[in-house]
Amino acid sequence: MERSEQLLLDVWREACRHIELSESAANIANLVRNDLPLEMLLVRQFDFSSRSVKTLAVGRSSPSALGLGADNVASVAKWERLIAWASTGKVSRTPANRRSGEMGLVVPKTLEGExxxxxxxxxxxxxxxxxxxxxxxxxxxxxDVRLFEMLIEPFSVALENHLRMHELSHLREIADSEKRKLLKRLGKPDQPEEVIVGAESGLRRVLDRVNLVASSDVPVLILGETGTGKEVVSRAIHARSNRHEGPFIRVNCGAIPPDLIDSQLFGHERGSFTGADAARQGWFERADGGTLFLDEIGELPPAAQVRLLRVLQDSFIERIGGQHPIRVDVRIVAATHRDLPSMVRAAAFREDLWYRINVFPLTMPPLRDRPEDIPKLVRHFAARAAQRFGLPTVEPSSDDMLVMIAYRWPGNIRELAAVIDRAVILGEGTRLDIRTALGGWSNESTPPATPSDEPTFYEVIPESLPPRSIPTTQSPANLGEPLSLNDAIRQHIEQVLRRVHGKIEGPQGAADLLQVNPHTLRAKMRKLKIDWDAFRR
Structure with a gap:
């Protein structure tokens, strides 16, 4: 198979494999970076209601500045020219810093280069x-142009799937909210708490902390990679709280167009803007007496962050076009896969809002760190898929389990569920075709994701560690056998901690001297069971 054909096949696989468009964009950018010179790859959506172009996903081969939000098109005439160009299906090319016509509308002004x-x-x-x-x-x-043209159709399919999924999710949230309100009026109990696979093993530590915080009304911030089960944990917090009889509303902050955020969150009065034919309750009002889950809160634009902060401070909202404040009683649970402290430092996320939502953080472990849960998850999703597709339930074989455990799961539980769905369909009710569902991957081949000691996230409230006395330094020359790598790293970190008296961050802190990110250092110390508090004076 020629290189271009294999590359196109890999691109199609990534475009159709992931539910999240951002994952597809990032993986495809990585696939083509040796063949196509990429500083930045953007997937942008046409918002016909506001005549704007907004960025939905970013794939980059090198870090770049934040702030690739919506570009408002200046006039109806320019918008019509943009749609006329888009209807031709032709690729346009422009030199650096000389963009006009449709290219001036679709390429963010902050980006340089051809x-x-x-x-x-x-x-x-x-x-x-x-x-x-x-x-x-x-x-x-x-x-380069020919290779770029090959990417158009896979990304068209990925974008269309993304839009349909978010439309269905939006409709589901509306229906779920109305159902819960109706059940509450009728005095009937809601559905029982969702079963959490791994509650007694890989997620036990997380759920112990959920039990600690559930009965209070403090905001909870759930951190974790995409697909680790943040929504499941947020529902567990609601189900175990005193608000369990109230509504649970999930809002995907990254899926709301910037111009509609106020209307979606706070509601609007009739006639407050063009198209507002009736008054509408926002998500805060719908969640009154219950829990509002703000998923992907890191995607909120700065203006919306200000208004959200005010609601968290005084518990009052005001609809668009309204003249009277409305009091809401809502418990906030937020989630993100972004590094919010870095966004705070880059002025992309408000520091005061960060302090408001980060009262009690929970960190979701990635699936690669929960291998003991994979067999239970495989059986759970296999039974669920068989029921949905009307096929007999098939138990995974021992070979299937070995393959699943060896795979690195970059998409975590969400990817595992999709793979099992494919395996059930491909097996036609007689077996689980795991290897085909994984695209031919096997544990003899190179895994698609490399394990790393660096955390994707951090914990602001560190897990408790058993008290330890400050260890004495031992020289390798004094030992009978060579140190293991972990022991050598532990001794080096402890030596630095002793020198800085347990200081982690800031100038002349341990992270500064070791030239690593403070969150990375804390994660490494937790793994090595180093109690940095023991070194403080």
């Missing part, structure tokens, strides 16, 4: 655009 833009279509109509920029010292060639 750029390519290709329309993304759904059901025949343009729904967005794929944008790629090259490094400043690299010119785009005709070969």
């Amino acid at each position: 750029a390519l833009a290709g329309p993304l279509r759904g059901a025949g109509d343009p729904v967005g655009v794929l944008v790629a920029t090259a490094p400043l010292n690299r010119a785009i060639t005709d070969r």
Whole structure:
């Protein structure tokens, strides 16, 4: 198979494999970086209601500045020209810093370098655009254009699936909210608490902390990689709280267009803007007496962060076009896969809002750190998929389990559930076709994700460690046998901690001297069972 054909096959696999568009964009950018000069790869959506183009997903081969939000199109005429270009399906190319016409509308002004833009279509109509920029010292060639054109159709499918999924999710949240309100009026109990696979093993520590915080009304911030089960844990907090009879409302902050955030969160009065034909309750009002789960809170634009902060401070909202404040009694549970402290330092997330939501943080472990839960999860999702698809329930074989445990699961539980769905369908009720569902991956091949000691997230409230006395330093020369690598790392870290008296962050702190991120250092010390408090004076 030629290189281009294999690359296209891999791109299609990544485009269809992930539920989250951001995961597909990041993985595809990584796949093509040796063939296509990429400084940045953006998937952008056309918002016809506000005549704007907003960024939904970013794939980059190198770090870049934040702030790739919506670009408001200046006029109806420009918008019509943009849609006319998108309807042609033709890729456009422009030199660095000389963008006009449709390229001036779809390429964010903060991006430099030569750029390519290709329309993304759904059901025949343009729904967005794929944008790629090259490094400043690299010119785009005709070969680059041909390779970029190969990406258009896979990304069109990925974007269309993304939009449909979020539309269904939005409708589900509305229906769920109305159902809970009706059950509350009728005095009937809601559904029992969702079964959490791994509650007695890989998630035991997390659920112990859930039990600690559930009965209070303090805000909870759930941190974790995409697909680790943050929503399941948020529902567990609600189900175990005094608000369990009230509504549980989930809002995906990253899926709401910037121009509609106020209306979605706080509601609006009739006639408050064009198209507001009736008054509408926002999510805060719908969640009154219950729990509001703000998923992907790191995606909120700065203006919305200010208004959210005010609600958290005084518990009053005001609808768009309204003249009277409305008091709401809502418990906030927020979640994100982003590094919020880094966003605070970059002024992309408000520091005061960070302090408000980060009262009690919970960190979700990735699935690769919970191998003992994989067999239970496989059986759980296999039984669920068989019921949904009307097929006999099939037990996974021991070989299936070995393959599943050896795989690194970059998409965590969400990816595992999708793989099991495919395996059930491919097995046609007689077996689980795990290897085909994984795209031919086996534990003899190179895993798609490399394990790392660096945490994707951090814990602001450290887990309790058993009290330890400050250890004495031992020289390898005084030992009968060579130190293991972990012992050598432990001794080196303890030596630095002793020198700085347990100080982790700031100038001349342990992280500064070791030239590592403070969160990375804390995670390493937790893994090595180093109690840094014991070194403080």
